[in-house]
Amino acid sequence: MMTNLFSIFEPSSSIPSLPLNWMSTFIGLVFIPYLFWSSPSRWNLMWNTITSTLHKEFNTLLGPYHMGSTLMFVSLFSLIVFNNFLGLFPYIFTSTSHLAMTLSLSLPLWITFMSFGWLNHTQHMFAHLVPQGTPPVLMPFMVLIETISNVIRPGTLAVRLAANMIAGHLLLVLLSNNGPSASSSVLIIILSTQVLLLLLESAVAIIQSYVFAVLSTLYASEIN
Template sequence: MTNLFSIFEPSTSLMNIQLNWIATLIGLLLIPTYFWLMNNRHSMMWKTPFNILNNEFNILLSKNNKGTTLTLIALFMMIMINNTMGLFPYIFTSTSHLTMTLSLALPLWLSFMLFGWLKNTESMFTHLVPTGTPGLLMPFMVCIETISNIIRPGTLAVRLAANMIAGHLIMTLLGNTSMNISISMMSIMLIIQMMLLSLEAAVAIIQGYVFAVLTTLYASEVN
């Protein structure tokens, strides 16, 4: 069991500095200089999904939020790169730890709550009672909505970390069992591993998209 979860242990250190967490900064090396260069195929490959995300986030925010979508797109890009880099051998998956995911979700949620309750207090109160709720159920609905609002950063963090842990654990289990199988079964195991790797690559992108979209929805309720 200790060996199974060792892939999530940031134990490599030098002078009490956890070197495995430096894997989070690998994404900075992947940011090209196309912001200052002429358009090419590489820049267009990135700009096309960014434009799609920008239009979608603008619709979800339902207001002219200039610059807000750039923050959400950067959040999506950061999570996606960290998830994808974790699929490479010997690279630490930082998004599989609540330390990382909660550090992303909690400040965003707190900023939304502070802005909403200080600037749009009446609107925040109206969100606690859905439209058409009977008067007898209003106290219960306020309690339920308050609890669901409080656990939002936890659900965001746990969803991302749990999906990363689950996929990596399955691949690790199959990799450990493949050491003792026959050569005839090795080809089947390789096909299964390739299919799982493709699934994890898709999950890495989808989880970054889900995290960014849910954050956008939480921000739209504050407006």
């Protein structure tokens, strides 16, 4: 039962040495050229408003000297939210439910931030290990705790995103498996619950994308 349940997250559709399901990661890129040749629409204006708001917020978190860096984090948000939303459609593989995808996003960012910080702001990075006002007796423990919290950051980012994507999809699959054998009254309840869960998953798709991008921005702001 568990094998069949989690098989929806397996990239099994493939030809030799080329898993085609992972190509769903790039479906979001199909929508980008549309913005350049279509006339302005409400969806276009809404997306421009979202990206402008994110740019201002990330710029505030990073500071005035890193204005160009916001493009990277807005692009990161766009990639994740596209994959989260497209995963809600039937027969589209949800790549953000895999640690292979989420770790590929968080780990390079964390390694880059840490490398830049320790090479260019070594004294600040050492000072960041001991919060201000820490008693001398607790300093070794605080250094250990801060070091562990820094090391596990890419893992927590990756697991948070993947776990939230898996949890909602599993609930949808568990409910849909009971549909064929259910009576008419129970089927109506299942369909109503499915619609509510889809609305919830749409909200989770946006929230988790925002959380991933904001936390990445905060981690980048700490190295200055």
